[in-house]
Amino acid sequence: MSGEGARTTYVLVDGENIDATLGTSILGRRPLPEERPRWDRVLKFATDEWRQPAKGLFFLAAGAELPMSFIQALTALGYTPIPLSGGPNDKVVDIAIQRTLAAIRERAADVMLLSHDGDFLPQLADLCDGRRVGLVGFREFRNAGFTALAERGLEFFDLEYDVGAFKTSLKRIRVIPIQEFEPADFL
Numbered sequence: 001m002s003g004e005g006a007r008t009t010y011v012l013v014d015g016e017n018i019d020a021t022l023g024t025s026i027l028g029r030r031p032l033p034e035e036r037p038r039w040d041r042v043l044k045f046a047t048d049e050w051r052q053p054a055k056g057l058f059f060l061a062a063g064a065e066l067p068m069s070f071i072q073a074l075t076a077l078g079y080t081p082i083p084l085s086g087g088p089n090d091k092v093v094d095i096a097i098q099r100t101l102a103a104i105r106e107r108a109a110d111v112m113l114l115s116h117d118g119d120f121l122p123q124l125a126d127l128c129d130g131r132r133v134g135l136v137g138f139r140e141f142r143n144a145g146f147t148a149l150a151e152r153g154l155e156f157f158d159l160e161y162d163v164g165a166f167k168t169s170l171k172r173i174r175v176i177p178i179q180e181f182e183p184a185d186f187l
Helices: 015-027 039-050 068-076 092-104 118-127 144-152
Strands: 008-014 054-061 079-084 109-114 133-137 154-158
Touching: 008 015, 008 039, 008 092, 015 054, 015 092, 015 133, 039 054, 039 109, 039 133, 054 068, 054 092, 068 079, 079 092, 092 109, 092 118, 109 118, 118 133, 118 144, 144 154
Parallel strands: 008 054, 008 109, 054 079, 109 133, 133 154
Antiparallel strands: none
16 A cells, blocks of 8 residues: 555445435435435545545546535535446446546545445455455444454444434334334334
8 A cells, every 4th residue: 555644534425325225225315404314424434534634535426517515514414425427328427436436446545335225345355354344334324244344344334323324214124233222213
């Protein structure tokens, strides 16, 4: 690995995957603006959790026009927006994230990936070489293939419960560790 200066955590956001999982699998509809993750909380979590600077890269598919208000908001929050285009069947976000994960392997850096997509398994496996590697999302929707990487050091973080990225509870159905069970939540 090469690189100089303080170690960095790269926070790679598969924006479409997180949004689709939130909308389709959790809410059953398109999320309202107030139901979307607070992206600044994600960067703060990464910085605090691993006690080093975090650099956010937000990947999104863009059509002919840029969603400028969203791009400006991401930039103001400290992210580098990466709008991508390609052919109608190109998974441009996945391709770009795969290439970025491969490039990170050449740096003295750590990575947190926000996605549930198993397309990143080979690249994350390559990064489990002693550096810190995290997968952030909704634990019940992550690809099962990631579980095997836990023994190689992959850490798992829940976007709602660990990161605290939402203003209100999403009311997800999940297995609740007894020490976290609060009857008032159900009454």
